[in-house]
Amino acid sequence: MATGKDRQKQLAREHHERQMQRRIEREQRAKRNAIIGSSIGVVVVVGGVVAAVTLLNGGGSKTEAAATPSASAPVTSAPPSTGPKPYNAATGTCDYVKDTNGQVKSVGLPPTEAKTTPTTKTMTFKTNLGDVVVELNNAKAPCTVNSLEFLAKKKYYDGSKCHRLGSDKFPMLQCGDPTAKADGKTQTDGTGTPGYVMAEENLTGAAYKRGTMAMAKTQAPGSTGSQFFWIYGDLAGLSPDYTPVGTITKGLDILDKVNKAGIKADAGDGTGAPKQTVEIKDVTISGKS
Structure with a gap:
């Protein structure tokens, strides 16, 4: 007894x-939720509340955008000597480095040659909710645009689901992980990668306002991959560490609708898989060279 x-x-x-x-x-x-973009911690002040914004990408950690109750030191924006090199204006070439961390959907490496003309290109995401159209800044982010164009041609994004939605305090929708289930349960959502990384671009004076499309990354500099986030509000406190690659010219009403529907389950930082599924059906990029 x-x-x-x-x-x-x-x-x-x-x-x-x-x-x-x-x-x-x-x-x-x-x-999973280290830094807004694809890594660890950025400090964001929203309504007097300090939150660590996290976008993870690769290395077994997620490339996501999220707000957490604690903050790590901001990451440096300069790529390490051993990492991918920035765009070489003299030769017109980019540096893409193989990376096998995370859930890899390998499609090879983009061509290293990238032109800064035309200065802009148009990227159209056909989704189940309608088109999201982005004007890409090819002049200031040529390697990133070159990579996106390569991935679009490889159908890398086709059939993928946006896996992470923020809130009015952290207004972004994160997409670009072709392995994500976006069911609010799968722990590996946000770890998807194309098998390579590149240096960040266009960081000088970077501002993350409503309508901005920026690239996610991990804490380490030079860790930008395939994941990106669409901003439907203003992220005024986000440090300039994530490549602003373009501006949304059509589809912000879709993001507002997704935001209004909310999330399936809170991941512990105020973000989660969106209740309103956003599936990317097809991606095209146009712009005369």
């Missing part, structure tokens, strides 16, 4: 197991 002491030991053991489970869940979220 169980004694009072036995019962106390059992309760203590169960309490310890619950604490360990919560600790594991917190650690999993921390790996």
Whole structure:
């Protein structure tokens, strides 16, 4: 027959197991939600509330945009000497470095030659909710635009779902992971990568206002991949570490609709898979050279 002491030991053991489970869940979220873009921590002040904004991309951590209750130091925007090099204006070439971290859907490497003309190109995302059209800044982000054009031609984004929605305080929708389920349950959502990374671009004076399309990345500089986020509000406090690649010219009403529908489940940082599914059916880029 169980004694009072036995019962106390059992309760203590169960309490310890619950604490360990919560600790594991917190650690999993921390790996997934490191920095807005694709990595770890940026400090954002919204309505007097300090939040760490996180966009993860590759390295087993997610390329996502999210707000967390604690903040890490901002990342540097200069790529390390061993990482991908920025655009070489003298030769007109880009540097794409193989990266096997995360959930890889390999389509090869983009061509290294990239032209800064025309200065803009038009990227059209055909989704289940209508078209989202973006004017890409080819003059200031040639390597990023070159990569997006390569991925579009490879049908990399076709059939993919936007996996992470923010809120009015963190107004962005993150997409570009072709492996994401966007069901609010799959822990690997946001870890998808094309198997290569590139240096960030167009960071001088970068502003993340309503209508901006920017690239997600991990904490490390030079870790931009395929994931991106569409901003439907203003992220005035976001540090200039994520390549602003273009401006949405059509489809902001779609993002507003998705935002209004909310998220399926809170990942612990105020973000989550959108209730209103956004599936990218086809992507095309046009612009005369």
